[in-house]
Amino acid sequence: MTIAETMLAQAKAARAAARFLRTLDTESKNAALAAIADRLERSRGKIQEANAQDVAAAKEAGYPAALVDRLSLTPARFDAMVRGVREVAALPDPVGETIKRTVRPNGLSIEKTREPLGVIAVIFESRPNVGVDTAALCLKTSNAIILRGGKEAARSNAVLAAALSEALAESAGPRAADAVQFVSVPGHEAVRELVRLPEWIDVVIPRGGERLIRAVTEASLIPVLKHYKGVCHVYVDESADLDMALEITANAKAQRPSACNAAECLLVHRAVAGEFLPRVREWAAGAGVTLHEDGQDFSREFLALEMNVATVDSLDGAIDHINTWGSHHSDAIVTASDAAAERFLRDVDSAAVYRNASTRFTDGAEFGMGAEIGISTDKLHARGPMGLEELTTYKYRVSGDGQCRG
């Protein structure tokens, strides 16, 4: 088989498995998730052995330390991965839920119900736990998943794939086995072929760095749920409590600088800049944060202890700056003025907008979704943290007693 044929065969098998998943009730799906968690625990030795080989090979190949770290399935990460599967089982099942019901004057009853998307392809980089995390979310929502991991994690992913697929088949029957598939064909061509099957795959979710996400989005004929980057802002308004402003700035920038919801740019109203900026400089010096007060590339995502700083003349100036240079991810205003806060929350065109809180809260768990498959800065379908509901679509179920259109 050519690579294209292999991808098509996997996608068709996933579609058939998705149709079968749709017939399972919540209890059966939860049982399958529990079986997967059990199986992962029983296979821990084999999985960690394969992972150790991946890690050793990556070190030998001279991969950067950060990649080797992400690749490594430490005992704590293994535990968290298994716990994650059990937590997804415990979440409410959105599939089949009635979103809206209307009865029309002609007696037709129209029910809008939540339905699985169908087949989801997840393309990720080094972290092997991403495959298990996303598979659990997809199974819970009756979606089949096709996983493509980084080549550096090939051994880990092969063992994880076998564990998932076997546990599924044992728990839910052989027709469920193809509901979780890994793509083992090496090379970029496999991904390019995979994302060109819009009849068989409903959504592509790339998880990784901006380069991976851009490459997938440009090649894909299938809709992609994604965010490229997080260029998040903290705007300190003229009426801000400056103690609070400093705390929020420090948290948004430095609590976890590698996160997409960390702030990359501090905007300060001119009226308070004279008082506030010296305090920011003092904090930055102590926290090891480099401030770029010359403001050169405002669209830059540092993902590090660096931050752009700019002074603005007005609330409007801050909103314009954010809408122009930001990435529509998460942006905060610190203010004591209700009017300023309301203007900011309405007019900043981002997935999450904050009043007197840190941008770091943009996260499925922090938002109370229980789990997260990613964060979207797109406007169609899903915006912000994506949980179980965002892995569903809807349909209209219409019931009548013979109604015809006049």
Next chain:
Amino acid sequence: MTIAETMLAQAKAARAAARFLRTLDTESKNAALAAIADRLERSRGKIQEANAQDVAAAKEAGYPAALVDRLSLTPARFDAMVRGVREVAALPDPVGETIKRTVRPNGLSIEKTREPLGVIAVIFESRPNVGVDTAALCLKTSNAIILRGGKEAARSNAVLAAALSEALAESAGPRAADAVQFVSVPGHEAVRELVRLPEWIDVVIPRGGERLIRAVTEASLIPVLKHYKGVCHVYVDESADLDMALEITANAKAQRPSACNAAECLLVHRAVAGEFLPRVREWAAGAGVTLHEDGQDFSREFLALEMNVATVDSLDGAIDHINTWGSHHSDAIVTASDAAAERFLRDVDSAAVYRNASTRFTDGAEFGMGAEIGISTDKLHARGPMGLEELTTYKYRVSGDGQCRG
């Protein structure tokens, strides 16, 4: 300016106008819609004169009669167009609505609110009223719109464009003028450039035949809301009331065969085929409907008084047939069995699924949405008839009193 530069300038102006629209309240938007309706009425003579020139030129160029008919803005169609604008003004405004509100244990209040998409490009064919209809829906939802009509309607669209833009500027101020723009650059290149501006345009909606929709979708780097075609089914189950089945078949096929929600294929359970098919043949002969009982190309959309017919061995066979050959638009079961109906409604993977009713009801007005910008057979964002809500996205507005992430 090159075509690419012209398109970019229009898109940027639309983005700026969209930001301005977001600051208007519902009353101002409704006043602008009323001003547009008034202006259209006052300009009726000029518009109909331009339209008469388009119609005359199309006839002279030998365009097909169906196209000339669609192009023609008859007095009745003109009235309906103006009435449509006033009806949109009377609908509730979804923008700003709170979809969900939660307060997290740390005191953060998270409000999920409905927001405009931003800038919408609508690419349509001959019918000039589509520009006005879609502009009204976009304005109501605070979205700017860029319209590209067929070249055969260029004179009509130029006059309509001027009327809309002037009425908007007079009613809502000059910053609103660019919220409705027509693309007047001729040729396909303009469309190709337009759909390659994902930073400035949020959604593309193609309205017209399958060829137009495919061409736009393939060229676009912007998400497209669409349906290619409607290959809709009526399945007559073994327990069906055959009188009802015949009425629904006749209505779904023949009440308006050119509509996308008209049925193209009749599936009959083997157990009732002997009794039901002769009645279908009799009806078809009387109604001038050609039945294709040899079932050759089951994915064909006739849009005419023609229909495929097939016998299936079971409910499962019908569901498989529909999921394999259908277009995921609208499909109906006629049955007296609750169990069969529930299986069909759950397992047929279509935007609208019907029990004992005609597929012809898939329509924004029939579903109670008040208006419709199109019908989607995609699964992301919007599925089925798309009304005002489907022209919105959401954002998370988070309010705190200094919360930082621990």
